Amino acid sequence: MSIKNEKKGSLFIISGPSGAGKTSLLSEIIKRDQATEQKLTLSISYTTRPPRKGEIDGVNYFFVSQEEFQAMQTKQEFLESALVHEYHYGTNKKWVEQQLCQQKKDIVLEIDVQGAMQIIQSDMKCCAIFIFPPSFEILKKRLTDRQTDTSESIKTRLENASQEMKLGKNFDYGITNDDYETSLHKIQQAMQCYRDMQVNTP
Template sequence: MAVDQNSEEKTALKRRGLMFILSSPSGAGKTTIARKLLAADDEINLSVSATTRPMRPGEVDGKDYHFVEQPHFDAMVEDHAFLEWAHVFGHSYGTPKAQIWNGMKEGRDFLFDIDWQGTQQLNQRASEDVVPVFILPPSIDELRRRLIARGTDAPKVIEARMERARAEISHWSEYRYVVVNDDVESCFAKVREILHAERMRRERQTGLVSFVRELMAGPPPGA
């Protein structure tokens, strides 16, 4: 039987947006999963962070990051302009809060590629709107292999990332969901399932109360 698309649109309930967090040690695959999610789902937007690190080849200011100088970043911290911020590998990163709050009110979802420190800060400020997902590598040896294969870091930097990875992995239990990335497509499928389920939570359906009231106020059966 054919589905009436107009009917589906009429019964779509308004909802509040969510903050979907992907965290993992460097090299565990969160950036790959994030890109696949953004390409496959039109309802989620990348949260664009401000950073003091230099722009890399191919990056676009305002799309990949808001690239700012350290004094500007420090001023934003003083003005409480960030939802979360952290200092990582000699550079500062932070999420401007105005764009997130306004978008969520309109029912838009935001994807965050942040570490456990940023996740803790978001949980403290808006735990009901946060969906934290931690991605684990299948093994430490595989993580090291992936970092070496990228060919972007010197051996000393790779060792520093491995040391930090162990520290980050120790925070796995602070996340609502944990997924092992032993296969990219399988991991991606699980992450999408989590996102779809969280969107349907009763607490996020802001139009549900009025919808149910209309159902209950309708004519009695047989009328």
């Protein structure tokens, strides 16, 4: 799992426990970034999870069968992949390489902590940002209020969250999402700092 570091675009990772607010923050970040010359591009993951209400194949995720996912794993087509909350998730390695190296675009991956750690521990250059919830109680409320998961699924996600948050120290930045605008500003600052560093690196 290696991609040459002679890439032109910057690779960003946004991760954190389910319910931390990653998706809403990243959606706004991309919207604001599209208004600049940066044009941040979101990588769309593959998953064996069934679509939730309102999700669209090829927009939110590429929804594939267990057999299709395993075939891609066998062919080593994933930059990272993980089994999360009983479903498989993975990022297409060839697509990321093309966007970074050939298209010279900045790419952001919104992925689970397991997948993020695979990239952090590899030889790839990236800026990894971990989103923390304000508290465990608020995380539980967010998961319950969004009404997209069963009570058993919420229980599993909360159990995983306690372990995932311990890994936050391995990321370049840790941002507590207790205020939406403040969190957006901190993420944008972190991204711009990394971009500036990339420009000034021989």
